[in-house]
Amino acid sequence: MSSELTEPGTGPTGAAPTLSEVAKRAGVSSITVSRVVRMPDLVAPETRARVEQAMRDLGYIPNLVAGALASARTNSVGVLVPTIANSIFADTVQGLSDKLEPLGFSVILAQSRYDAAREDRMLAALLSRRPEAIIMVGSPATEDGSRLLRNARIPIVETWDLPANPIDAVAGFDNYKAGVAVAKHLVAQGRKQLAFIGGDDPRGTRRWFGFRDEASASGLAEPRRLILDRKDSGSVAAHARLPGVDAVFAANDAHAIGFMSGLRKAGLLRDGPASAQPVAVIGLGDLEMGQLISPTLSTISVHGDAIGRTAATLTLERGGERRIDLGFELVLRDSG
Amino acid sequence: MSSELTEPGTGPTGAAPTLSEVAKRAGVSSITVSRVVRMPDLVAPETRARVEQAMRDLGYIPNLVAGALASARTNSVGVLVPTIANSIFADTVQGLSDKLEPLGFSVILAQSRYDAAREDRMLAALLSRRPEAIIMVGSPATEDGSRLLRNARIPIVETWDLPANPIDAVAGFDNYKAGVAVAKHLVAQGRKQLAFIGGDDPRGTRRWFGFRDEASASGLAEPRRLILDRKDSGSVAAHARLPGVDAVFAANDAHAIGFMSGLRKAGLLRDGPASAQPVAVIGLGDLEMGQLISPTLSTISVHGDAIGRTAATLTLERGGERRIDLGFELVLRDSG
DNA sequence: TTCTTTCATGTTAGCGCTAACATTAGTCGA
DNA sequence: TCGACTAATGTTAGCGCTAACATGAAAGAA
Numbered sequence: 001m002s003s004e005l006t007e008p009g010t011g012p013t014g015a016a017p018t019l020s021e022v023a024k025r026a027g028v029s030s031i032t033v034s035r036v037v038r039m040p041d042l043v044a045p046e047t048r049a050r051v052e053q054a055m056r057d058l059g060y061i062p063n064l065v066a067g068a069l070a071s072a073r074t075n076s077v078g079v080l081v082p083t084i085a086n087s088i089f090a091d092t093v094q095g096l097s098d099k100l101e102p103l104g105f106s107v108i109l110a111q112s113r114y115d116a117a118r119e120d121r122m123l124a125a126l127l128s129r130r131p132e133a134i135i136m137v138g139s140p141a142t143e144d145g146s147r148l149l150r151n152a153r154i155p156i157v158e159t160w161d162l163p164a165n166p167i168d169a170v171a172g173f174d175n176y177k178a179g180v181a182v183a184k185h186l187v188a189q190g191r192k193q194l195a196f197i198g199g200d201d202p203r204g205t206r207r208w209f210g211f212r213d214e215a216s217a218s219g220l221a222e223p224r225r226l227i228l229d230r231k232d233s234g235s236v237a238a239h240a241r242l243p244g245v246d247a248v249f250a251a252n253d254a255h256a257i258g259f260m261s262g263l264r265k266a267g268l269l270r271d272g273p274a275s276a277q278p279v280a281v282i283g284l285g286d287l288e289m290g291q292l293i294s295p296t297l298s299t300i301s302v303h304g305d306a307i308g309r310t311a312a313t314l315t316l317e318r319g320g321e322r323r324i325d326l327g328f329e330l331v332l333r334d335s336g
Numbered sequence: 337m338s339s340e341l342t343e344p345g346t347g348p349t350g351a352a353p354t355l356s357e358v359a360k361r362a363g364v365s366s367i368t369v370s371r372v373v374r375m376p377d378l379v380a381p382e383t384r385a386r387v388e389q390a391m392r393d394l395g396y397i398p399n400l401v402a403g404a405l406a407s408a409r410t411n412s413v414g415v416l417v418p419t420i421a422n423s424i425f426a427d428t429v430q431g432l433s434d435k436l437e438p439l440g441f442s443v444i445l446a447q448s449r450y451d452a453a454r455e456d457r458m459l460a461a462l463l464s465r466r467p468e469a470i471i472m473v474g475s476p477a478t479e480d481g482s483r484l485l486r487n488a489r490i491p492i493v494e495t496w497d498l499p500a501n502p503i504d505a506v507a508g509f510d511n512y513k514a515g516v517a518v519a520k521h522l523v524a525q526g527r528k529q530l531a532f533i534g535g536d537d538p539r540g541t542r543r544w545f546g547f548r549d550e551a552s553a554s555g556l557a558e559p560r561r562l563i564l565d566r567k568d569s570g571s572v573a574a575h576a577r578l579p580g581v582d583a584v585f586a587a588n589d590a591h592a593i594g595f596m597s598g599l600r601k602a603g604l605l606r607d608g609p610a611s612a613q614p615v616a617v618i619g620l621g622d623l624e625m626g627q628l629i630s631p632t633l634s635t636i637s638v639h640g641d642a643i644g645r646t647a648a649t650l651t652l653e654r655g656g657e658r659r660i661d662l663g664f665e666l667v668l669r670d671s672g
Numbered sequence: 673t674t675c676t677t678t679c680a681t682g683t684t685a686g687c688g689c690t691a692a693c694a695t696t697a698g699t700c701g702a
Numbered sequence: 703t704c705g706a707c708t709a710a711t712g713t714t715a716g717c718g719c720t721a722a723c724a725t726g727a728a729a730g731a732a
Contacts, residue, residue, distance in 0.1 A: 018688060069690090111430065122437065367719095402687095405687050407687085
């Protein structure tokens, strides 16, 4: 034996080296190599050193695919989000990764693009990789998807909402109450003509219901609801379609900022405090950006990363409380 | 004692059903079931129907872990990004997923958090899952990481930059030239005191070099460089640390908008066109938000999703051009 | 008819690893 | 002194699936 690099059968020559090749080189059985990788304390120091040297010599990288099949543990978690680009769900993915990766779990990421059929497909695709848990934003859109998850017999965490009949665990907040809180605030501010802009996904719709119900309960006319296409920063033009409105709840901050941009063009934005705004605007999400624009954006603050970290925890512990309400906070700044 | 396994037609009783259980129920051999799953055309229609019924009855979900071990194909791609939250890399992940998921590939996501040691660990973790390719933002920070990838013998795509000696394939743009373009523009506008704000990651640094070199070549004093912590929207306070500066290039739009927010507080922001701005600001990334604020943000536009889709393509095709420059575009609006 | 081809299905032998159970020395208390 | 234990390592038998080859029946081709 000579140098550490590029030996026959080593380096970038042929196929990746296997456990038993390392074992042969170190003069031990393969199970010993396996132990060095997974439970080094069980191996005598000298043997361990020999094996570690052999692994280095060969550039051995354990094959977790084989390990997973043999041990029935994949050390992976499936994550399903509607979309990751330009969305607050990225915070949730970040949060759960930060918790899971140091523990040796890998994140398998899939996107549904708010499409029920694709969601079902991605769910099946995820399950076929035998993850040890699934974390998803919201709940399955179809009964099929729901059954798939129920039958999977692994922890399932639904996030960003508090479904009445969760499959297993939940980490989210009450979207209905968020809508109520915004309406309450706007009513207290003396606003009369409310409107809601946002998508028609389940969570947005729940916000709308809370918003509408509270407005009606306060004796106001039923608010208008403008359903925007995702990625429709056409929220810029939304104002034109909402004549007479003096307060708007946008289902997310991006829409809120887009709407404010439309207001600015119409000369309906002041640099002063909320009371000076002809049209109050409240967002949801508390993007950092909201504090940087003028007027600063009032919003429902939600901790996307905390949702992710909590979901990760629920994934790891089977016992304990399985329904965690992380709440939200109405953060009042200058826009409304 | 007796059969502890899933009763025919029963719900989720025991362990997940296997290929051979489906085969038994359909009265065929397991390879036939395997064919129904993977190459249905090779199976006679009646047999296929019988097998499909059995799969439905048992709620069979193929085990891709076992399949991957047997076929030496995992149908997965490892993706390494510095961070996914609140970043334009999410666009890239979205782009590559959109291309890869319909083809049956899963995305295994890992984050380095701009930490070289963590990057190496995540690279090893990814490789141990035997992905069929790796797509990463930037290049490995260490020689170890680089060697790991070189020895992996799978397509490696480095993105968001155009490294001189790529490991394999590249999909990105020239960060140096982006800095040059911004400096050129500011000089042409008659700006004299330039400054650069941003992080000190490799790509940001390359932008800085281009910016600095071009400014010097134009006879200006060497620009100031302010290195900000990530997530430091302290860019708001950056202006105080840059007295006398009349033009700023921010390494990303978020910093640019934060900086503008600081300018606003200092009364140095006008609603008029670039020529009216006491301090010009140019960002990079072209976040949608940049068009919504006032003044609208001038920026270097980069197509993060196109980078992702291109990287996915490079992953699938081994032949052809392996170095794709997706370029950038200086988009001039009102901020500078 | 007899040979060849095609189609549909089956048999066999692993993929690279680990669980579960040996096995072999060495240690130790009474 | 001896069984009882511990520490270190090994043996065996798969995990659930697929590649590669084998088989048998039906349908032409000659």
